[in-house]
Amino acid sequence: MNIHAIREEFPILHQEINGHPLVYLDSAASSQKPRSVIDAVKRYYELDNANVHRGVHTLGSRATDAYEGARAKVAAFLNAETPEQIIFTRGTTTALNLVASGYARTVCGEGDEIVITPMEHHSNLIPWQQAAKATGATLKYIPLQPDGTISLADVENTITPNTKVVSVTYVSNVLGVVNPIKDIAAIAHRNGAIMVVDGAQSTPHKRVDVQELGVDFYAFSGHKMCGPTGIGALYGKKDLLNGMEPIEFGGEMIDFVELYDSTWKEIPYRFEGGTPMIAGAVGLGAAIDFLESIGMDEIDRHEKQLAAYAYDKLSTIDGITIFGPKENRVGLVTFNLDDVHPHDVATVLDSKGIAVRAGHHCCQPLMRWLNVSSTARASFYLYNTEEDIDRLTDGLIQTKEFFGHAIG
Template structure:
């Protein structure tokens, strides 16, 4: 794989620039991935040749746009191992997918005495919608307790998930720790009490193969922009019988079957959840991103990302006063850390002067920051375009940061 990275990097022209007079090192993949030329060209080609509304017009452009949109739906289904393209709902991203289930399912089906179980490591996007669903329905919100390293055990999960539990929501890969949660085992625990399982896959799909039926989850969501695709397009996979239990939360064109003056009926899933004009160009770009990943090979992608993250972890350990958060296990595409006595925002600012782009803050994971007793951390995250030389530049910039602050 290492001999292919230089060819892969050439597909990302945004990396061929200087920031503050230095070559750009982009280490913020977990926030959003850069886009390869095939994705950019696919979106441009759609707008130049096929742009039309879908499922409406009988003319040639309308048919081509509809075919492109629905072809990507089938492509996504194969990509995540879904049983049918009708298990795939296009959304704006993971956040809108979670809100769809939290509103159309949890608020409609849950009530007082029911329980929603999440973990305290969750991104705010996989926490706030369930908080609001619990408040709206009178259900309770329970948390799987965390270990000192920020992870949870299956034993603690089994104690938290009870006969009152109706829904379990968990991230596949933590956007702070980079660790993969035991989703399949968690689903087995939830299944024994009849609970529905929602998985936030935002940080997983660009790094590892995903098979939703092997994971045995009811819902799985991911965003295009974190897997080399465009912004504004995401996916909700839903097990057929669970999708049919969701109430629509947006109403208008595209999702209707018949409209009368007093009452109306809806199309079947997935189209009942796609009211209005969809992001057709985004879907086309998502399809191109899937093609990009599959041409490289998803096992090769996983090997590269894990190997590079291991290298980064070992290099960062060489820096005195640097704390790495999370357990001593393989991480998927990111390392979160702090430098003693230097605020992570200051670290990020000095690194930016060095041409190195990282993320600093609470990473939309305030409860996990509270667990670690800190308000913020720094995070370096990696994609296919990153190399060991990028990591070396990061370490060099961090050592410079220490000198700037007299550490």
């Protein structure tokens, strides 16, 4: 894997921020885009721009082919059985809300259970809170081990025959931990529940096979995997999708409309009302082509090396606390410096051209479990190097010294 050649594909990385070469360590929030993705979106708008599925003219046909071609690429990327199991959404949040509203609210009731974990992003927590409130179901949490991992014994003890839905993130956006999704799915299915996966932080970084994992629904976003913002997808098993009602209504998702009643198209179109994000889908397809040209296994290997290197380097800094396990993590390190607020850490690092994220990372219950209000997070992707982590380490040492002198 030629990192320097890969970096050349990302125009945004070749700039200075505050007089320093940019070190972008915020890919868990949103990744940068390679030239091939930028060009694909530009080419669509310059040559093929038209609405999909409706027109018989040439531009409409080309736009439809590009849109449906992107759907086929997503299906192959996840190893879905068929392309119609892929629903394009605005992103992971919309996809998870679709399952919570379109599925859970129709199957859950008093006495039923929805099971999640305290490490969930708000996008995979609030929809289930709302579904539980609307249906009278009980929301339950699989407890975390002291290092933030999940014990399968706790999974067995939390999921019961009353559980209807289990929804867990594949990778924590704070702890970096990789959860045993295949094993959790098997336990869920033995109890008659379905398995939903938040794949926002896993899909960009590791090979995903929804059939091998045995999941029922899988959601992800394009902007975290070199694609455009505003596009994502939901994979669902065919029988579950066919049994779901849409939650958005309007043009394109209908079959027949009468004055007092309407019927819906087949999947996936019944869930894609209105004009979709066509250019976003084109860009997502180009992003998949780019990632596959490098190889997901290579990307996974590279990021694990960076995560291990970062963990070891940052551990040498006095007064730093690193959250999450040392082993079995993807390419991010979440940390705090003693007596320095994470926002101050991020501000000083930005003055040195280093971009990290600071805050609660849309994981307020997890922050409370960690007994902090916020953290700083450095997240890595295929274009990052050990030199980037060296810059981060030096920047944190200088930040600590600066605030030490200021406090002293």
